[in-house]
Amino acid sequence: MTDTTQQRLSLAVSTVVFALRPHLRTGRLTVWLPLVRRIREPYDGLWALPGGPLEDDQDLAASARATLARTTGLAPRYLEQLYAFGDVDRSPGARVVSIVYWTLVRPDEDAQAIDGENVEWFPADDVCGLAFDHDVIVRYALDRLRAKITYSPIAHAFLTDEFTLAQLREVYEAVLGRRLDPANFRRQILAQGTVEPTGRHLTGTSHRPPALYRSNLARPRATLTIEETA
Amino acid sequence: MTDTTQQRLSLAVSTVVFALRPHLRTGRLTVWLPLVRRIREPYDGLWALPGGPLEDDQDLAASARATLARTTGLAPRYLEQLYAFGDVDRSPGARVVSIVYWTLVRPDEDAQAIDGENVEWFPADDVCGLAFDHDVIVRYALDRLRAKITYSPIAHAFLTDEFTLAQLREVYEAVLGRRLDPANFRRQILAQGTVEPTGRHLTGTSHRPPALYRSNLARPRATLTIEETA
DNA sequence: TCAAAAGTGTTGCCGATACACCCATGT
DNA sequence: ACATGGGTGTATCGGCAACACTTTTGA
Numbered sequence: 001m002t003d004t005t006q007q008r009l010s011l012a013v014s015t016v017v018f019a020l021r022p023h024l025r026t027g028r029l030t031v032w033l034p035l036v037r038r039i040r041e042p043y044d045g046l047w048a049l050p051g052g053p054l055e056d057d058q059d060l061a062a063s064a065r066a067t068l069a070r071t072t073g074l075a076p077r078y079l080e081q082l083y084a085f086g087d088v089d090r091s092p093g094a095r096v097v098s099i100v101y102w103t104l105v106r107p108d109e110d111a112q113a114i115d116g117e118n119v120e121w122f123p124a125d126d127v128c129g130l131a132f133d134h135d136v137i138v139r140y141a142l143d144r145l146r147a148k149i150t151y152s153p154i155a156h157a158f159l160t161d162e163f164t165l166a167q168l169r170e171v172y173e174a175v176l177g178r179r180l181d182p183a184n185f186r187r188q189i190l191a192q193g194t195v196e197p198t199g200r201h202l203t204g205t206s207h208r209p210p211a212l213y214r215s216n217l218a219r220p221r222a223t224l225t226i227e228e229t230a
Numbered sequence: 231m232t233d234t235t236q237q238r239l240s241l242a243v244s245t246v247v248f249a250l251r252p253h254l255r256t257g258r259l260t261v262w263l264p265l266v267r268r269i270r271e272p273y274d275g276l277w278a279l280p281g282g283p284l285e286d287d288q289d290l291a292a293s294a295r296a297t298l299a300r301t302t303g304l305a306p307r308y309l310e311q312l313y314a315f316g317d318v319d320r321s322p323g324a325r326v327v328s329i330v331y332w333t334l335v336r337p338d339e340d341a342q343a344i345d346g347e348n349v350e351w352f353p354a355d356d357v358c359g360l361a362f363d364h365d366v367i368v369r370y371a372l373d374r375l376r377a378k379i380t381y382s383p384i385a386h387a388f389l390t391d392e393f394t395l396a397q398l399r400e401v402y403e404a405v406l407g408r409r410l411d412p413a414n415f416r417r418q419i420l421a422q423g424t425v426e427p428t429g430r431h432l433t434g435t436s437h438r439p440p441a442l443y444r445s446n447l448a449r450p451r452a453t454l455t456i457e458e459t460a
Numbered sequence: 461t462c463a464a465a466a467g468t469g470t471t472g473c474c475g476a477t478a479c480a481c482c483c484a485t486g487t
Numbered sequence: 488a489c490a491t492g493g494g495t496g497t498a499t500c501g502g503c504a505a506c507a508c509t510t511t512t513g514a
Contacts, residue, residue, distance in 0.1 A: 008286050011241055011327060056238050056325050060316040084314045084329045086290040095286055097241060097329070099314045166465080184504060186467070191502095207465040208511035396492075414477065416494070421475090437492040438484035 014051025016141035029174035037118035043131030078157035104157035156215035244281025246371035259404035273361030308387035386445035
């Protein structure tokens with residue numbers, strides 16, 4: 001908190017970006033993330049998380065967004081701080097503390113993503129051999145995603161405004177890596193009160209048209225609980 | 231991650247220290263924390279979290295420990311990263327990013343704490359008017375403590391090696407601020423498998439001598455679950 | 461008419477709560 | 488003896504997993 005000038009220490013902000021895409025072989029939805037190829041030492045040529053130095057006039061989250069816009073063209077809505085990594089030896093020849101964010105992008109945002117020359121997407125569970133300690137960071141972010149989806153309605157962040165409960169269930173299944181019972185899933189989600197029906201239905205399927213829902217974070221479960229107990 | 235030199239930006243590490251002490255009026259156990267009086271601008275004279283600039287050759291957690299040892303004489307065992315605070319305007323006249331840790335100290339550690347001239351302890355729920363954004367940080371740390379104690383066996387970190395279940399329950403009650411049913415609490419804790427009986431009993435009480443337990447993080451619940459399902 | 465997924469109903473199990481009750485010690 | 492907290496037993500309630508069953512569409 002004091003004004004000591006720090007010479008060799010630099011502060012970077014990086015982001016773990018998660019999107020859902022079909023797996024190349026199985027076709028099943030899985031978690032993917034974009035990586036950036038390093039074009040200088042250290043770790044020249046290796047893949048790394050998108051990131052960059054923190055600017056003087058930027059908040060931490062703003063820095064993460066700026067880097068994402070520059071490297072991948074993404075402007076995601078959900079963005080959350082993950083952890084600060086600052087081991088002395090994590091970057092050869094320099095002291096770099098990285099404050100890492102993680103983010104979820106929707107299919108429409110994902111579609112707008114313009115992969116630059118040195119940007120490529122990978123299945124999140126397969127990534128390894130990244131620059132710096134980024135293997136550990138990706139692992140940590142994946143754990144957080146899988147933990148948080150079980151107690152927080154973040155799955156909506158993977159979907160567009162209107163969605164069916166089957167689509168929402170696909171998100172959970174992709175993230176958790178296992179099938180869920182459609183009947184029980186429906187009841188769980190509706191009991192939370194985090195979605196509300198739009199009244200519209202999805203047509204064109206070869207079966208009964210599913211109802212469309214929107215996420216309802218303006219009237220979360222807590223409010224309902226207060227009303228119920230009152 | 232690049233080597234750009236950063237001039238005006240400095241990185242500090244601060245820590246929210248939690249200990250349990252009896253409340254002055256009610257006598258009931260509550261959460262306390264030590265604060266340090268600032269002796270320079272900005273916020274000269276106000277109370278602030280213990281902290282200091284990050285040294286080049288120190289890991290983040292090591293920096294937190296060093297500051298604690300210097301200001302309060304504490305060497306706590308439980309130490310966890312809380313959050314990185316880096317809003318542009320959080321420190322007048324300078325850009326400071328603070329990586330904040332939180333820690334729990336045991337009564338014996340607490341007893342060793344030598345309060346310096348400018349160090350004073352306060353009930354955690356009462357603190358306000360701190361320097362910088364430290365009010366927000368303390369609030370955030372308290373929320374984390376109260377959330378985490380419900381799903382993680384961190385309460386042990388408030389106790390010495392041997393303790394009774396009643397003492398452990400007092401910790402929960404102090405943190406959560408409400409009474410717990412002794413019978414059900416006992417079953418919950420034992421079902422977790424995070425404590426094991428030492429075989430010894432606490433004597434000198436005016437009632438039946440309670441059994442003493444130690445924390446058992448070497449054989450956590452997960453191991454038992456695997457054995458059960460095998 | 462059939463396949464396929466949407467959506468509803470029902471049952472059984474498990475964990476948590478509430479609370480009655482017995483146990484062992486100091487005074 | 489009795490007060491006090493330690494410790495055990497048990498009934499009840501609610502949530503969740505499993506799964507049978509009905510509904511509605513396109514082909």
